[in-house]
Amino acid sequence: MLFSKTELLDRERHRSLRWACLKSACPQSCCLLPDRTFVVLEEVQGLARHFPVVINIEQEEDGRESKLFCAYFRLREDPKGCLYLKEGTGCLLEGEKPYTCRQYPFFVRGGYLAVDLTCPGFSQQVGAPVWEAEFVNPLFERDFFAYSLRLEEGKARTQELLELLFNLGLVVGGKISYKGVEVSFNMVDERKLAELPPPTLRELIDRGYMSVIYAHLNSLQNWERLINRYLQNSA
Numbered sequence: 001m002l003f004s005k006t007e008l009l010d011r012e013r014h015r016s017l018r019w020a021c022l023k024s025a026c027p028q029s030c031c032l033l034p035d036r037t038f039v040v041l042e043e044v045q046g047l048a049r050h051f052p053v054v055i056n057i058e059q060e061e062d063g064r065e066s067k068l069f070c071a072y073f074r075l076r077e078d079p080k081g082c083l084y085l086k087e088g089t090g091c092l093l094e095g096e097k098p099y100t101c102r103q104y105p106f107f108v109r110g111g112y113l114a115v116d117l118t119c120p121g122f123s124q125q126v127g128a129p130v131w132e133a134e135f136v137n138p139l140f141e142r143d144f145f146a147y148s149l150r151l152e153e154g155k156a157r158t159q160e161l162l163e164l165l166f167n168l169g170l171v172v173g174g175k176i177s178y179k180g181v182e183v184s185f186n187m188v189d190e191r192k193l194a195e196l197p198p199p200t201l202r203e204l205i206d207r208g209y210m211s212v213i214y215a216h217l218n219s220l221q222n223w224e225r226l227i228n229r230y231l232q233n234s235a
C-alpha cells in the first residue's frame with residue numbers, strides 16, 4: 001500500500017539512499033493503486049480536461065474531516081490503474097500530470113521533506129543519490145519537491161473556495177448513469193449557483209472562482225471515459 005512506510009528525510013539515516021523510478025518493471029506502480037488524488041485550486045482547470053474533478057469529504061488519519069477537490073484516475077472497480085497509464089510507455093499526460101503524481105515518492109509533511117519508502121525505486125545501489133553532501137540533490141528539489149511545495153501552498157486557497165461553496169449551500173450529491181454503470185459524487189448545483197444574489201456572484205467572479213467551478217462542472221463528462229475504460233477492461 002502506498003504511503004505505508006513514510007519517513008522525514010534525514011541526512012544521517014538516509015545518507016546513502018538513492019532513487020530511480022523502475023517504470024514498467026515496477027511491481028507496485030503508483031499509477032495502478034490509487035483511484036483518485038486530491039488536487040489544489042490552480043490545478044483544477046487543467047486537470048478537468050482529463051479527469052472528473054469532484055468534491056469529496058474524506059476522513060483524515062486523525063479523524064478530522066477534510067473537504068477536497070479530487071481528480072479520479074479510474075473507477076474503483078477498474079483493475080487496470082489510471083486512465084492515462086499506457087503499458088510500456090508510462091504516463092501519457094507528461095507535463096499535465098497532477099502535482100501529487102509529479103512529486104511522488106517525495107513529499108512535504110508539516111514543512112519538512114519526506115519520502116515514501118514503499119516505492120521500490122529507493123535503494124542503496126541504483127539511481128540518483130538523494131543527498132549531495134549536506135544538501136538534497138537539486139534534481140529532486142526541482143523535479144519533485146517543487147510540486148510538493150505548490151501543493152502545500154495551494155491548500156489554503158483551495159480550502160477557502162470549498163468552505164465558501166458549502167457555506168453557500170451549493171454542494172449537492174450528483175449521479176451519472178451511463179451504459180448501465182452508475183457513479184455518485186458531490187458537485188456544485190448549477191441552478192443554485194445561478195440563483196445566488198448578484199453581489200455574491202460578482203465576488204465569485206472577482207476572486208477567480210467561477211472559472212474553477214465551471215471547469216469542475218465540465219469535467220463531469222469525463223466520467224463517461226472512465227466508465228468506457230472500465231467496461232473495456234472488464235469485458
Ligand code: SF4
Nearest residue numbers: 021022026030119121
Ligand atoms: S515512482 Fe516508485 S512506485 Fe511509482 S512506478 Fe516508479 S518505482 Fe514504482
Ligand code: SF4
Nearest residue numbers: 031082084085091101
Ligand atoms: S496521471 Fe499519469 S502519473 Fe498520474 S496516476 Fe495517471 S498515469 Fe500515473
